[in-house]
Each structure stands twice: as structure tokens, then as C-alpha cells.
Amino acid sequence: MPNQSRQDFKSPLKKLLGRYYGLAGVIVFLLGVLLRLVALGKTGFVWDATKDIGTFLAVAVAIPFLYEKLIKSEERQLFLTELEELIDNKFPNYKPGLKLYEDGRPSISDKVDILLTAKFEVVNLGIAHRSFVGYFEQRPAREFKEPIFKLLEKGVVFKYIFxxxxxxxxxxxxxxxxxxxxxxxxxxxxxxxxxxxSEFDKLGLPGKFEIYISSNLPYMSATCVDGNELNGRMLISPYLHGIKRASVPHLDISKLEHQIMFETYLKSIKEVLNNSRKV
Known part of the structure; x- marks a missing residue:
């Protein structure tokens, strides 16, 4: 069931249950008052117990129940409504699908998670791709090489622009x-x-590596996954003067949620690729 449908179903259900809760609380309260009235002016152990039970039902059970289910829930709902309005006013253009790595390059597991969403193509734009090579040479195969191998088995093409x-x-x-x-x-x-x-080519896998040489400075590093697809994804970071590349903040962008920004960066990547030489 879609989220909106669930919400549409839950709202009247909550209201209906709230009415039943309120009715139950009123019945318990009236029952307590009735027991007090019946025992009023009468003596004996049984009538004293009846008075106490009536007091207990009315004061200790019904009133707290009514407060919890009716008054408190209304206060809670009012708070949530005001919070929702505040978020809508402060962040009217907020969309999911944009993740920021403020401290620099994402972890190898984060990057692998992004790559594993690929169905057709991964374009890597950069200067030297030293981190990529390091993942192969310095990390256990299970962390990076094996996931890449699985993508090649599925027919994904990796394009590296140096x-x-x-x-x-x-x-x-x-x-x-x-x-x-x-x-x-x-x-x-x-x-x-x-x-x-050469190693992967010898295996005759459906996917492959393609290497390109560019004489144009890219101004950013980028990993673009299925850029031509609606569910494309892109990890980018600019090259900043005086800042180590590993320390530059990275953005993980979803094409589905941020199509204009995604297409702008994709256009630049394609321009560099089209002016590059395949080796």
C-alpha cells in the first residue's frame, strides 16, 4: 500500500478510535459516579467498598484515561501540525535524494553502494584516479574488486577519463x-x-573497462552511474585550490529528485568525454 494511501486510511481510523476511547472513558466515569450515588447515605462494609470503587473508577481511572486519550493527544497533534508548518515554511524546496559528505571523500563502502546501483554504465571523471587504483591494490578484494567484477558480469561498462x-x-x-x-x-x-x-578483457565478461585521455581540465571529480536513466546517480566534488582532494566535500545526487542539477553536471561530463581520446 502506498504511503499516501496508508495515511488516508489511518487518519479516519485514528479519529474513529479516538471517539471510542472517549466514549469508554465517559462510561467509566459515569459508572464511578453512579456507584457513589447508589451508596450515598448507606452504611456497612459493602456500601463503603462500593463508594471506594466508585471513587477509584471516576478519579483514578476515567479522568487520567480521558486526559491521555483526548486532551494530551490533541496537544500532541497540535505540536506535530505546527512542526510540519514550520518545516514547510523554512524548507519549502527541500527534496530527498541529495546527500552531503562534508568531511571529504565517502568511505569505500559508501562508494561501493553507489556503484552497485549501476545497470548499464559508470563514468568516472578525474585527473589521476589514484584512489580508484588504491582500492584495487591496497584493499581486500571483497571490499572493491569483487563488487566491480560482479557489475562487469552484469554487463556494466566502466569509462575512466584521465x-x-x-x-x-x-x-x-x-x-x-x-x-x-x-x-x-x-x-x-x-x-x-x-x-x-587487460585482466578483465581476458575473462570475456559482458561488461568492460574503457579508458579515455582528456586535455581539458575537468574542474571536478565525478562518478556518474547510469546518467541517461531516470534513476541515475552521481557523486561529485570540485577541485579546490589549496585543499587536498580527499578533503573536499562530496555530493551524492539523485537524478530523480534533482534532475536540473544532475543534468547540468552530466552535460559537463559528456562534453569532456566527447572531447577525449579513447586508448
Missing amino acids: LDPDSEIAKQYAQDRGESELINRIKTSLNAVKTLK
Whole structure:
């Protein structure tokens, strides 16, 4: 049953139950008063007990019951209604499907969870893809290599876009970042991914690795999962001057909930890919 249908069903049910609760409380209260009236002016153990029972039903049972079920529930409902109005006023454009990793790169398990949603294609845009290579070389196979292998078995195509290590923009970027070893790191990672590609190609899997070289600085790292599909997903982070790439906040975006933003980033990724050279 859809959430809205459940809500539509629950609302009248709660009101109906609330009326029965209230009626039960009133009956218990009247019964207590009636017992007190019947025993009024009479003496003896039985009548004294009847008075006490009447008092107990009216005061100790009925009144707290009515407060809990009627008055208190109304106060609670009023609070929830006011809270809902406050959220709607403060966050009128809020949508789910956007997750922020403020402290930097998400954990390997978080990234694998994103990749495992892929049905057709994963496009990875970056400069050297050192973290990707590190996941293969430095982590247990079960954490990263095996999930990638399963996706390749399902026919998912992985496209990796590297910054061309021989381009002038790569040299300028390395100099600007003060990373004299960046060019060599790009070449090392590129060769490592080529080795992985050869390894998987030999297995004859439905999916495959594709490697691209770009002479355009991407300005961001991105992992785009099924970008052409309605349920596409994208993990992005900009390249910030003076900040280590692993420390830059990352955004996990759902195309279904944030289509305009998703399509904007996807257009940039496609532009870089179309101007890249396949190797």
C-alpha cells in the first residue's frame, strides 16, 4: 500500500478510535459516579467498598484515561501540525535524494553502494584516479574488486577519463598545485588501469573497462552511474585550490529528485568525454 494511501486510511481510523476511547472513558466515569450515588447515605462494609470503587473508577481511572486519550493527544497533534508548518515554511524546496559528505571523500563502502546501483554504465571523471587504483591494490578484494567484477558480469561498462599527462594543462595544473609528482602519478595510475582492463578483457565478461585521455581540465571529480536513466546517480566534488582532494566535500545526487542539477553536471561530463581520446 502506498504511503499516501496508508495515511488516508489511518487518519479516519485514528479519529474513529479516538471517539471510542472517549466514549469508554465517559462510561467509566459515569459508572464511578453512579456507584457513589447508589451508596450515598448507606452504611456497612459493602456500601463503603462500593463508594471506594466508585471513587477509584471516576478519579483514578476515567479522568487520567480521558486526559491521555483526548486532551494530551490533541496537544500532541497540535505540536506535530505546527512542526510540519514550520518545516514547510523554512524548507519549502527541500527534496530527498541529495546527500552531503562534508568531511571529504565517502568511505569505500559508501562508494561501493553507489556503484552497485549501476545497470548499464559508470563514468568516472578525474585527473589521476589514484584512489580508484588504491582500492584495487591496497584493499581486500571483497571490499572493491569483487563488487566491480560482479557489475562487469552484469554487463556494466566502466569509462575512466584521465587528464592527459603529456598535455600543457596537466603541467600547469601540477605546477599550480605544487605537486611535482602529479604527472608521474597520472601515468602510474593510467598504466595500472590498463592492466586491470587487460585482466578483465581476458575473462570475456559482458561488461568492460574503457579508458579515455582528456586535455581539458575537468574542474571536478565525478562518478556518474547510469546518467541517461531516470534513476541515475552521481557523486561529485570540485577541485579546490589549496585543499587536498580527499578533503573536499562530496555530493551524492539523485537524478530523480534533482534532475536540473544532475543534468547540468552530466552535460559537463559528456562534453569532456566527447572531447577525449579513447586508448
